[in-house]
Amino acid sequence: MTSDESPIVLPDDPSFGDDVQVDYPGYRSTRLRAPKRPLVTLPEELHSVDGPVFGDETVSELDYDLTRQHDGEPLGERIVVAGRVLDDSGKPIRNALVEVWQANSAGRYKHQVDQHPAPLDPNFSGAGRCFTDDDGNYRFITLKPGAYPWGNHENAWRPAHIHFSVFGRAFAQRLVTQMYFPGDPLFRFDPIFNSVRDPKARALLVSEFDLATTQPEWALAFRWNIVLGHGGSGTTPLEEGHA
Amino acid sequence: MSLPKTPSQTVGPYYAIGLCRRVENELVPLNDPAAIRVIGQLLDGEGRPIGDGMIEAWDAAGGRWGRSGTDADGRFSFVAAKPPALQGAAPRLDIYVFARGLLKHQLTRMYFPDEPEANASDPVLSSLPEADRAVLVAEQEDGAVRFDIRMQGERQTVFFAL
Numbered sequence: 001m002t003s004d005e006s007p008i009v010l011p012d013d014p015s016f017g018d019d020v021q022v023d024y025p026g027y028r029s030t031r032l033r034a035p036k037r038p039l040v041t042l043p044e045e046l047h048s049v050d051g052p053v054f055g056d057e058t059v060s061e062l063d064y065d066l067t068r069q070h071d072g073e074p075l076g077e078r079i080v081v082a083g084r085v086l087d088d089s090g091k092p093i094r095n096a097l098v099e100v101w102q103a104n105s106a107g108r109y110k111h112q113v114d115q116h117p118a119p120l121d122p123n124f125s126g127a128g129r130c131f132t133d134d135d136g137n138y139r140f141i142t143l144k145p146g147a148y149p150w151g152n153h154e155n156a157w158r159p160a161h162i163h164f165s166v167f168g169r170a171f172a173q174r175l176v177t178q179m180y181f182p183g184d185p186l187f188r189f190d191p192i193f194n195s196v197r198d199p200k201a202r203a204l205l206v207s208e209f210d211l212a213t214t215q216p217e218w219a220l221a222f223r224w225n226i227v228l229g230h231g232g233s234g235t236t237p238l239e240e241g242h243a
Numbered sequence: 244m245s246l247p248k249t250p251s252q253t254v255g256p257y258y259a260i261g262l263c264r265r266v267e268n269e270l271v272p273l274n275d276p277a278a279i280r281v282i283g284q285l286l287d288g289e290g291r292p293i294g295d296g297m298i299e300a301w302d303a304a305g306g307r308w309g310r311s312g313t314d315a316d317g318r319f320s321f322v323a324a325k326p327p328a329l330q331g332a333a334p335r336l337d338i339y340v341f342a343r344g345l346l347k348h349q350l351t352r353m354y355f356p357d358e359p360e361a362n363a364s365d366p367v368l369s370s371l372p373e374a375d376r377a378v379l380v381a382e383q384e385d386g387a388v389r390f391d392i393r394m395q396g397e398r399q400t401v402f403f404a405l
């Protein structure tokens with residue numbers, strides 16, 4: 001079978017808007033885990049409008065720099081990953097807790113379940129945290145993660161990505177997602193990436209190479225903004241139909 | 244003008260690297276006189292434990308938050324206090340479920356078993372069919388409160404739109 005005939009990735013469907021298809025069949029683990037019944041809509045006024053406030057002790061000074069968590073330097077392509085956390089009206093969300101985790105440059109996670117026969121790096125744990133500043137900016141220094149194989153289908157590989165977890169102002173703005181790198185040849189084969197069915201929405205998961213943020217003689221840079229919903233039930237009326 | 248939201252993606256199997264680096268499952272300290280243990284199991288559509296899930300609990304009334312990964316048996320646990328009832332609504336915890344295979348986290352609510360009257364008059368609980376109400380009320384178990392989460396099946400947990 002040629003890749004053009006691959007059944008793993010379904011054709012685009014712009015009607016999904018910025019949502020993800022939670023029962024996307026190409027991603028096999030959804031089969032027994034995605035809820036089958038329609039979501040119940042809460043009355044807007046009952047939806048909580050606030051979220052957890054994290055103390056300064058949540059983040060230590062070097063948590064934003066994944067290359068300086070050990071005695072030696074990790075191997076790989078050093079990069080800056082930076083951007084802003086915004087609400088859907090474009091206003092910055094300050095003091096948002098942003099947490100990231102990723103594979104090392106060889107595509108291996110420092111996790112006992114990951115048995116990919118690629119080397120672990122004793123100088124790389126692959127986790128970082130920071131708070132956004134008053135303009136909603138976050139910034140990490142890390143390594144470009146490697147692509148890695150997974151068991152979803154024959155010869156399945158994840159495009160390189162960094163996992164992101166973000167807390168907005170309201171708990172209803174909570175977002176866990178993945179940031180990808182521009183031009184990855186694996187995009188068209190990856191069911192997780194393509195579970196976002198609208199190509200315009202999918203593009204929002206891809207960072208941009210950012211020459212202005214690169215550090216000469218030291219690191220390349222990628223820029224990626226994160227837009228959270230405004231929180232509250234009924235912000236995404238399409239969601240119920242796709243539950 | 245409204246900006247399009249960044250879409251959700253699964254937390255994947257390795258979230259513990261980034262999200263479980265420290266113990267964060269205590270919404271209140273263990274020695275708080277009001278502390279209650281909240282336990283439960285996260286189960287898939289065949290009733291099997293989901294060993295790579297993560298649960299976040301948010302007590303909106305008390306402003307308290309915690310999270311717990313699930314173990315190989317799909318078990319999670321929290322130390323929480325029962326939130327005060329607010330505006331005619333029964334005390335509850337908002338529960339967010341994350342897992343490999345879940346492309347977007349799911350929101351449910353845990354109500355307390357020793358609040359039959361408040362639960363009966365809660366506007367959200369009382370708007371649901373009886374079987375669904377029962378699924379959202381935790382059970383007493385050995386001095387703890389037990390709240391199992393079923394992603395699918397006849398007794399699927401009720402999940403709310405975000």
Ligand SMILES: [Fe+2]
Binds near residue numbers: 103158161163255
């Ligand atoms: Fe990953």
